[in-house]
Amino acid sequence: MAERKCTLSVLVENTPGALARIAGLFSGRGFNIDSLCVAETLDPTLSHLTLVTRGDEQIIEQIIKQLRRLIDVYKVVDVTEEGDFVEREMALIKVRAEKENREEIYRICEIFRLKIVDVSPRTYIIEVTGDKDKLDAVIELLRPMGIKEIVRTGLIAMKREKKNP
Amino acid sequence: MGEIMTGARMVVEALKREGVEIVFGYPGGAIIDVYDELYKTPEIHHVLVRHEQGAAHAADGYARSTGKVGVAIATSGPGATNTVTGIATAYMDSIPIVVITGQVPTKLIGNDAFQEVDITGITRPITKHNFLVKRIEDLPRILKAAFYIARTGRPGPVLIDLPKDVQQAKGEFNYPEEIHLRSYNPTYEPHIKQIEKAYLLLEKAERPVFLVGGGVISSGAASEVRELAERLNLPVTMTLMGLGGFPGDHDQSLGMLGMHGTYYANMAVANCDVLLAVGARFDDRVTGKVDAFAPHAKIIHIDIDPSSIQKNVKVDVPIVADCKRALTRLLEVIKEVGKPKKYWKERFKDWWEQIEIWRRRYPLTYKEDPNYIKPQFVIEKLYELTKGEAIICTEVGQNQMWTAQYYKFKYPRTLISSGGLGTMGFGFPASIGAQMGNPGKLVIDIAGDGSIQMNIQELATAMDQKLPIKIIILNNGYLGMVRQWQELFYGKRYSAVKFATIPDFVKIAEAYGAVGMRITKPQEVEPTLKKILSMDKLVILDVIIAPEEGVFPMVPAGKATTEMILV
């Protein structure tokens, strides 16, 4: 069976053990986690988790069922399967900004609508938000300037509302 | 306003509300406050074990044999870690127990304090759920939730870790009558469309097999299983956990399937065209090589746990539901359609003829030997003498498999055996729980000479409680099941399967004040069994059996279940 990437949106009780239980489930059962992003929701008793994983259909079905089996897991949605969804990731990129390449950095920032969020005599920190392809493209373009550090958030995802209900 | 009381008192009050009459445990500094309350609560009978593993297994044996939630109590640190094997054993077989452990005071948690261990961390993958109680306000609800989670849905062990300061803190005891957990909603009712689909498959079937697993026992569906099997004239096979879910002495019973299943059960499954599996999870000991398992069959799978379905085998009609309710609905549909019994009898006549050919070709059998007691013979005799009315606990290994093969379990909850984890040392402490939960019933532990030594210290517990358990050691002088694998698959290189020192089990029994006996000849079996069964005392019967007897049939691990090694 073919592998596919799968983005899961998971609502869990905001309890101390919940995240450990989810992480343990993935390591214990040999499932992959490509990225994991956790934060509070509007309801402070629930946390939201975006989890990117991969596997064939049977494995993904198991991952979802095993997640639902956890007492603390309130809801699991396979956003990739539902089709219509928005995905975003953010990265902070610290890039060498010597005199001779500042022009080029500005140009890249303009084209991709990036923000320079910190400036030091020799480096900039650039903020980039978008889907994975955009982040990868920006990183490739900045690489020749000399990237000193990258921090990425991991993906977050949200289902779109139906346009004509 | 609820009454104001300490956390320790709340524990005891909650046990009373949950109808708990017996708890198994071992004290220590971090749980001493709970013990102080138990001291003041004569309604709850505390069984002081000799090792916390024994407490967990006893709670498990109590739960398996009564259907109620078993309770074990231990102190922090080593007390808590000693329960781990017991918890894992209960988890693998979906047994409802609640384990309460003491913990160091909340302000010391994380400091590597004396006897501190992160037991919620350790037991996370082997509990259905666990709780570390940080605030007294949360305690009543957590206690309620623990019992509720343990017993509902697919049952399982729940651990509550209770820091000493929370035991001592005072709070209001508002014990919820009912509890609703928004993130936990087991599905009990089947989808009626799926039930209809299942019926249609059965109606079209020519060679059906009914596979009964442990879920039938835990949901109390044995009578529905029987009604369905008899109505449709279905051949029935059982997993180890399902034994007793359908009477083993019934004409339609093919006995156990899988690695040590009967030839005819494995042949029937391998050739069936519809497999109705209820409360079974298709463990590798049942399926053998998965691709060759029931290769021609459309599979109907009823299970309360959605994650059990489509996990190991591909299922055509998945039904997520409580086994009892699903079978009840299926029976309703069958009655509605109204084909008479005669119709089904006629319909599966050829199939039954084939099965009878298999049954006659290779019945369960063993070779007699005038010089040695054969373990199968012991179990057969035991079955005859008890008429299948005893509660039989087993250890793990050959003793367990011979018991599963030769004792025709007639009722649910009469076989108490560690299936999923295969825990040596389980049977005897479990028999303590079973006897405590079933006073007046005959409780027998079929043991191996290796396994019995893993929790032999519990003899003292059983004597304390005056339990007339019968321990029958099938003593082959080997870690027999491992030896059998070495014999068959490792060129008879018997590595580390023979103990240099074997204790005198008769003297051990006597040292504890129990009765010890030994037999070595076949003709001693029946009279001695008769004798010990009539004694109202704890007895160890050391049965010296043929040392190199094997368990057959056997499907080598990873092979198709039709590739059986017969006697």
Ligand SMILES: Cc1ncc(C[n+]2csc(CCOP(=O)(O)OP(=O)(O)O)c2C)c(N)n1
């Ligand atoms: C705690 C534990 N350790 C190791 C094993 C592996 N094991 C399975 S069967 C067996 C031999 C059991 O020997 P005995 O109790 O004498 O039973 P027999 O097979 O001889 O009847 C062993 C070591 C196990 N199942 N459980």
Ligand SMILES: [Mg+2]
């Ligand atoms: Mg042995």
